[in-house]
Amino acid sequence: MQLKNNIRIGTRNSALALWQAHHIGRLLETAGMTYELVAINTIGDKILDRSLSKIGAKGVFTEELETMLRAGEIDIAQHSAKDLPSTLADDLPLIAFTEREAAHDVVLSMNPSIRLGQSAPLRIGTSSTRRRAFLAHQYPQHVAVEMRGNLQTRLEKLKNGDCDAMLLAYAGVHRMDMEAYIVEHLDLQAYVPAVGQGSVAIQCSSRLDSNIREAIRAACNHAASESCIVAERSLLAMLDGGCSVPVFGHAKLVAGQIHLHAGVLSLSGDQKIESSGIGAEPKSVGNQVATELIKQGAQQLLKEIRVQLASQS
Secondary structure (H helix, E strand, O other), X not given: OOOOOEXXXXXXXXXXXXXXXXXXXXXXXXXXXXEEEEEEOOHHHHOOOOOHHHHOOOOOOOHHHHHHHHHOOXXXXXXXXXXXXOOOOOOOOEEEEXXXXXXXXXXXXXXXXXXXXXXXXXEEEEOOHHHHHHHHHHOOOXXXXXXXXXXXXXXXXXXXXXXXXXXEEHHHHHHOOOHHHEEEEOOOOOOOOOOOOOOEEEEEOOOOOHHHHHHHHHHHOOHHHHHHHHHHHHHHHHHOOOOOOOEEEEEEXXXXXXXXXXXXXXXXXXXXXXXXXXXXOHHHHHHHHHHHHHHOOHHHHHHHHHHHHHHHO
């Protein structure tokens, strides 16, 4: 028997977030459910004159949606998995991860000849401390320019000459049909993405009916993507990282084994700690790699980074 439940999906109000929410909705419809969107502006959407690291809250894109889950105003919330805090409340579990889009970063520019490897300095737009740190580490000739706002807003800033090029996740660029502006695809191994990048995570309240929860999971979850992202998020939780610090991590599934490579970069790019691990159980792999990073001084480096970020706010 098909479920006839109408699922209320909480989402940010940006074009990309709405695309993701409708994607979830279409997966639910395939399983016989209906859906409606409840769209809001989060604190991360409202405060655009400061970098994410300076806003201060860990859940800048999730906190309001979590409040709505607890109040029963929505049944599920959808998030870009890379925007999630490193740890979540026990009563607000993640129940599914959609099939991951290609997880790498891309360079967008109005000038098709631009490449990050060029010697001529460029102004590179980004709102990510991870991308800033990678730029400082690999391409110190360039200058990072703060670039907040949704993808459409950032593209207009690029067109207006606020920067020479932008660094963005391929997944969002692809979903928003902006691929025509891509001038370079960055290698996953050399320019490791953020934890969770490329997948959409579904969160619910622990009070949601278990049958509905399982039906949503069955319709939306992609097992291989889940295994990889659980490994990445286990690492992030052990490091107490998040989307506002330069932690990187990417896992892939090869012949039933999870291969995870992760690390931390200093803001200046002159210090890089990284490690890799392989295993079958996601959380164990994540914890294994995190433990090795901690032995190399990752937590101390992250502590110093947070002090630096706080002093800049």
